[in-house]
Amino acid sequence: MLSPKSTEIVRATLPAVGGAIGEITPLFYDKLFAAHPELLRDLFNRGNQANGTQQQALAGSIAAFATALLEHPGTRPDAMLARIAHKHVSLGIAPEQYRVVHLHLFAAIAEVLGEAVTEEVAAAWDEVYWLMANALIALEARLYEQAGAAAGDVFRPYRVTGRIEETAEVTTFLVQPLDGRPLPDARPGQYVSVRTELADGARQIRQYSLSGHPDDALQFSVKRVTGDPDGEVSHHLHHHARVGTTLMVGAPCGDVTLDEGTSPVLLASAGIGCTPMTGMLSHLAATGSHRRVIAVHADRSEATHAFRSDLLQLTEKLPDAVAHIWYEQPEGDWPADRTGYADLSRIGIPAGTTAYLCGPLPFLRAARTQLLAAGVAAADIHYEVFGPDLWLGQDA
Known part of the structure; x- marks a missing residue:
């Protein structure tokens, strides 16, 4: 005070x-x-x-x-x-x-x-x-x-044991610790930091969401960032992190994690925001959850939609789950009412729903507004944003 x-x-x-x-x-x-x-x-x-x-x-x-x-x-x-x-x-x-x-x-x-x-x-x-x-x-x-780390000392050496090309832009990496210690505990929705030494000697750090929870590895996914400037770490990982490569990986962190309750849950994402949502969904499926689950995703097209098959398979596996997908530029015979931006106001949202959102700020703002209008309590809407949190402290 x-x-x-x-x-x-x-x-x-x-x-x-x-x-x-x-x-x-x-x-x-x-x-x-x-x-x-x-x-x-x-x-x-x-x-x-x-x-x-x-x-x-x-x-x-x-x-x-x-x-x-x-x-x-x-x-x-x-x-x-x-x-x-x-x-x-x-x-x-x-x-x-x-x-x-x-x-x-x-x-x-x-x-x-x-x-x-x-x-x-x-x-x-x-x-x-x-x-x-x-x-x-x-x-x-x-x-x-x-x-289990001293202050400031969270990075451990991991070996890349698997690499999956999800789309032309997104690659999933599976890594296992090299120091003989067990895998760290991680909660669905968390991320890990990867410290990478670049060509100029800089050791840059980036955070990547855990997109699944295999028993013997950490699994995170990386979108190759293009823009002004291009993502130097994401490009480095896509080009150089092969099976056998050693990476310095931090402890799982992140405060937006799936609760262990029984209330209905909404997982809504856009673009690469699907990574933590896929991690949450895979946890629900692995634990045989009987919660009502509504999974929503918006993307440019089917070709850019990472984890599309996972989304469909995991919701099919859960006893009370449904998936809703929107594409801005759909390919083939795609329903007109699912073309464009995701519209949560058109989905029946049960009372007592806990919502988790991840994606670009315009998506987060629109989704939160629609959920509030649908009666979801503000305290039950949680969001994750990649990069600096420009929403922090603002009246969203």
Whole structure:
């Protein structure tokens, strides 16, 4: 909880800080990487830095945390903190790195806001920062303990034992640990980090969802990212990670996981968002679940739809499951009412449904709006987004 004095100062200065956060965060990263170039080389996603999405995500989380402290004094935004903590552990963030971030973040704030940052203002925002940082450090310590890893040390060597070309863009990898230790526990919906050494010596890290749960391996799937810029790690894995290749893989992380209840469950995805949904669906089928299951997927076409056969086979295997598929550019004789974008308002959704969503932000926003209109409780709608979470802290 913020002290009374800091609460009033933060309340008064939040509009100015929030309004300038778009200038503060790029300057912060410039200062951070100038002092510690190894962080950009080996920790931060260079693609997200290049396109600015990481800066937007950081700005959103800081503003959201400060707003939560003001609007809900005495409580903590645990859902937001849990998401960040899982991502930090997947990257191997250690407690001492919070002091490095603090140094350069506050230097950027002072440079952008100038004389407005008095000693009192700096002290109030310092309190906000360390409330957030210490809460994350505590959450991350528990996650490291659960993973059986020292803080910051989550990567283990794995050998690629299988490789499946799902589509022209998506490849599934099966990996087994080389250190003689058992496979880590993983929950349906979680992801693993893969640390890859690239041609320039950088050791870049990316997260990939667990798309299945075989007994003797971790299974994750990688879409080859094309765009501005192209995905350097995804391209590297597609071209170089063959059976026998050694990869450095982190502990399974992620706070959006399938609950073990008996309520109806909706798994809705678009594009490569099908990977965690396939992992959840495979778990339901493997455990012989009798839950009502509604699986929804939207894609460009049948050719780009990874795990299409898995979706159909797994829903067929479950005693009370149904699949709904939409294609934007269908091939052959495809129903007109399933052409275009997924429309959850046209599906009968049982009362008490728990929903899990994964896909691009426009899909997530549309799906959440349709589910709320159908009577699904906001607390029962969970989402996973790949890359920096630009939805975090926003009124979705």
